[in-house]
Amino acid sequence: MITKKIIIGNWKMNPASQKEAVELFDAIKTGAQNSGAEVVICPPYIYLSELKAKPGADLCLGAQNVSLESKGAFTGQISASQLKDLGVEYVLIGHSEVRNYLRETDEVINRKTHASLKADVKPVICIGEDEGDDKIAVLTKQLMEGLIDILDVSNVIIAYEPVWAIGTGNNCTAEETQSTVLLIKKILTKMFGENAKQIRVIYGGSVNSSNAQDYLKNGGVDGLLLGGASLKPEEFIKIAHEFK
Numbered sequence: 001m002i003t004k005k006i007i008i009g010n011w012k013m014n015p016a017s018q019k020e021a022v023e024l025f026d027a028i029k030t031g032a033q034n035s036g037a038e039v040v041i042c043p044p045y046i047y048l049s050e051l052k053a054k055p056g057a058d059l060c061l062g063a064q065n066v067s068l069e070s071k072g073a074f075t076g077q078i079s080a081s082q083l084k085d086l087g088v089e090y091v092l093i094g095h096s097e098v099r100n101y102l103r104e105t106d107e108v109i110n111r112k113t114h115a116s117l118k119a120d121v122k123p124v125i126c127i128g129e130d131e132g133d134d135k136i137a138v139l140t141k142q143l144m145e146g147l148i149d150i151l152d153v154s155n156v157i158i159a160y161e162p163v164w165a166i167g168t169g170n171n172c173t174a175e176e177t178q179s180t181v182l183l184i185k186k187i188l189t190k191m192f193g194e195n196a197k198q199i200r201v202i203y204g205g206s207v208n209s210s211n212a213q214d215y216l217k218n219g220g221v222d223g224l225l226l227g228g229a230s231l232k233p234e235e236f237i238k239i240a241h242e243f244k
């Protein structure tokens with residue numbers, strides 16, 4: 001049921017200027033052509049419209065966050081329908097940096113997921129335990145609460161990103177990722193039955209060109225979410241071509 005694997009680049013609060021963002025985007029757009037993966041770049045909000053004006057056949061845009069509200073007096077926020085209007089196709093929800101620094105709860109994540117699906121923007125819901133956590137308990141709670149009352153899961157992506165692996169160079173092994181992906185799929189099957197097969201489960205956390213292939217071969221994943229590596233065009237392009 002899952003057609004294509006996906007590679008998502010999360011630029012976080014980088015690069016420092018629009019000029020650099022355009023250069024980075026252009027390099028990735030050219031190099032990632034015919035990679036065999038669906039390629040998604042999530043730049044900071046402020047670069048979205050400039051980058052949208054540079055369509056690439058195999059490349060689409062995602063946002064790094066979204067408001068749970070649909071419109072009105074919510075200073076500083078961006079709605080899912082505004083993203084949709086700009087041509088944005090994906091949105092990261094519940095990234096651990098947002099959960100951590102902005103104190104985002106699973107209830108808020110659930111409301112953002114509903115808001116995104118309503119506006120036809122595909123949510124990439126990030127889950128993951130930190131060091132010392134009870135992994136099964138954390139993932140079960142994040143999935144159960146984050147996906148409450150979601151009826152159509154065909155456009156939902158789950159990104160397994162253990163907090164301890166993000167930006168640390170200490171990646172989760174492909175074997176451990178595979179067993180965790182199985183666990184996630186088991187929980188999703190309990191929640192959604194056969195429809196759970198429509199949900200792509202991807203991995204993120206210190207992925208680079210040396211370990212990417214291991215995840216694709218042995219990690220049981222439907223794609224990868226890259227932070228640091230997405231800011232280095234050669235690295236990102238190399239990884240994208242591992243999907244062939």
Ligand code: PGA
Nearest residue numbers: 166167205206226227228
């Ligand atoms: P990293 O970040 O690849 O730099 O570890 C991943 C992420 O934050 O999504």
